[in-house]
């Protein structure tokens with residue numbers, strides 16, 4: 297019998313029942329909840345007269361819809377406020393731990409899971425949010441679900457899912473100077489397209505990933521969904537254990553040793569078979585930027601936007617629609633393009649390491665006058681650390697201000713919207729039309745590419761400053 | 763929420779020949795602030811459908827009375843992006859019962875099935891035939907028969923079989939939802955929990 301992949305090991309050990317020719321009933325270890333995709337699920341539960349089955353497996357936070365200034369005041373937007381209030385009521389009623397506004401653990405759901413140690417190897421983790429994929433960095437099976445499924449997990453701690461196919465992406469070698477985890481994943485998506493991973497769960501393997509920090513691995517796994525894959529994962533190793541050790545919810549003492557022994561078994565067997573194997577070379581990966589309106593439309597920052605004539609006939613309408621929305625010419629260079637906004641934050645690049653890199657880059661330099669910059673920490677803990685480490689001070693000296701934690705302009709549900717027609721270099725994960733505000737035009741890039749734009753006012757190769 | 767039973771439909775189609783229609787287009791984030799499921803159809807494709815002053819954009823297909831029906835026909839990789847089930851709610855609430863595409867994003871497909879909206883995945887070839895037929899005659903009808911997993915272009919009689927797993931098919935035809943089934947497994951779930959390794 298062929299060996300098992302890491303994904304098989306975690307998935308199979310959580311199957312409560314397998315329906316013939318149908319989905320698996322999958323047990324969920326951690327359910328993360330936020331204010332936007334949960335109210336209808338709680339409502340459904342109540343209509344059926346049910347209580348939350350395992351409140352202790354569930355943790356909630358308010359992130360998508362919260363303001364990033366004056367968080368101590370009542371939320372001004374009444375609809376947002378009612379959603380956040382509803383979450384509080386639901387959590388109180390059902391005995392669910394809530395890290396709401398002003399709680400020291402509040403933050404973007406995918407930032408706080410790892411930093412509190414709630415996210416651990418070998419777990420199944422779901423959340424009504426597609427970037428749940430982030431948690432795969434720990435060797436867990438983590439993916440986003442819809443509201444009906446949120447209700448299922450609340451009611452039974454299980455969901456019904458067809459088992460995805462398996463893909464392995466292997467990249468070996470040293471990363472070139474100025475290339476970050478964000479560039480690796482933007483590179484992968486540009487290669488396999490925004491739909492190339494659909495139907496698969498991806499395992500990232502090889503030294504390029506092993507050499508990343510946990511933060512970097514999270515950035516990679518986070519964007520697995522941008523190629524259509526439900527999630528991505530990386531086998532846990534010493535870097536993972538080191539990161540988790542001592543975290544609030546990580547096992548302690550004897551339980552820790554037992555856990556690590558188990559976690560060490562979580563890797564793909566040598567003779568395991570994948571449905572698809574892809575290999576890339578670090579020599580080909582450079583700082584990346586997107587030019588279009590899906591995350592697969594990315595190029596090397598020094599490259600040129602493709603020309604439509606090179607595309608298959610059926611892809612042309614979307615391509616031209618995208619360029620016209622972006623106000624970008626086919627065949628043009630991205631370097632030197634004027635930018636209006638720089639956004640640093642989100643569950644992709646709003647962790648402490650991202651702020652550190654940004655701060656290191658801009659230290660001793662000044663923000664360009666034409667740039668409005670929003671620096672939004674991923675969580676209260678990130679914010680606190682940024683203050684303690686002096687990052688806040690570096691930012692302020694260079695003319696930047698840090699806001700308060702939340703999803704912010706990543707999806708522009710609160711007031712942080714990039715105005716119509718304006719260009720933003722953003723460390724987020726989606727450049728869809730209107731994602732960062734109606735008419736907003738987004739270029740996705742790494743924190744240091746964002747930093748380079750923030751100090752020059754235009755798209756700039758960060759390596760010019762390294 | 764229990765879902766409506768899916769019965770065979772014959773309907774004209776609304777064409778949206780664009781690839782990669784993402785859930786932010788289907789329902790922009792700023793319309794996700796509700797705490798109940800009602801009314802999302804009004805904001806379906808909001809920014810393609812209305813201009814800044816909330817006036818309908820005449821060139822968008824939902825504002826073109828030539829096209830109507832309960833079948834939305836879209837380009838490949840439909841529903842990519844966010845996991846918001848609101849996207850499926852909006853499409854269903856607007857009045858569509860079926861979305862046809864050559865390729866659906868996984869989460870969208872699950873969400874659609876969970877609300878009773880049938881995603882019908884067809885070949886690129888069949889999809890372009892559909893677009894062409896609708897282009898030539900906007901009132902051309904398709905028949906979607908879930909029982910036999912067949913979609914038929916009624917003008918020519920051409921049909922194609924589509925895939926759906928047997929479990930989900932039964933749910934849609936009978937109006938069952940997964941929660942009823944999962945609730946019936948609670949004892950089994952508890953046994954599973956008791957047998958697990960814990961740290």
Ligand code: SF4
Pocket residue numbers: 359360404405406425427642643644702703706707725
């Ligand atoms: S930061 Fe953006 S992508 Fe991440 S959870 Fe929030 S809205 Fe979703």
